[in-house]
């Protein structure tokens with residue numbers, strides 16, 4: 256990684272023509288400013304974390320960062336990090352992580368998150384929970400007043416054995432304002448065939464995902480709900496990340512805001 260070449264300049268000032276992906280990149284690059292040489296990093300998963308990895312790779316290649324070692328939150332991120340030459344380690348060898356940077360599906364005003372629409376919530380929660388600092392990077396479409404409010408999924412990782420039973424036990428915690436469904440693999444080329452085989456989505460840990468859909472968001476104590484979900488045998492982990500994030504970087508068309516807890 257020794258080179259005197261300068262890293263390409265980061266996007267810093269938003270313009271009206273910026274795409275959502277440009278905003279994700281801006282948030283990611285801003286968060287990477289917190290990375291210092293000799294750090295153990297948690298490497299997030301998803302289209303926003305993708306940009307953070309790219310930037311870390313660039314800074315390593317031009318020698319502005321040295322002696323970084325990363326722990327990937329998914330197999331996809333592991334492959335991406337290796338392709339960029341980012342050295343990797345494991346939680347076993349490095350149980351204390353200096354800084355994790357990752358995206359989120361929803362962020363509420365208390366920095367509670369929904370994560371896992373990409374299916375990596377278990378490794379993400381383990382790695383981000385082992386981090387001294389966990390910086391969340393989002394474009395402003397991810398901000399919500401209460402989690403579950405975007406009408407998109409709040410995911411739960413469940414073991415395949417008896418998943419129907421686990422799904423029913425999860426359902427029994429909610430009234431009709433919540434629907435729970437097993438996540439399936441997206442149809443090939445977006446075409447659903449009548450005869451298509453039913454294929455559950457499988458996580459990196461060979462588990463399944465049950466997605467919860469709320470009409471209006473979650474109107475109950477989140478920590479209590481977390482306990483109730485985790486008490487169901489068969490539930491491995493859920494995608495509500497409560498009290499884990501230490502900072503938030505949000506990029507919108509009017510600029511970047513950084514919030515520390």
Ligand code: 5RP
Pocket residue numbers: 299300301302303304357358359360369370371372373374375376379
């Ligand atoms: C994957 C995640 C992602 O961080 C989350 O889905 C956000 O993804 P993106 O940055 O692509 O919007 O939790 O399990």
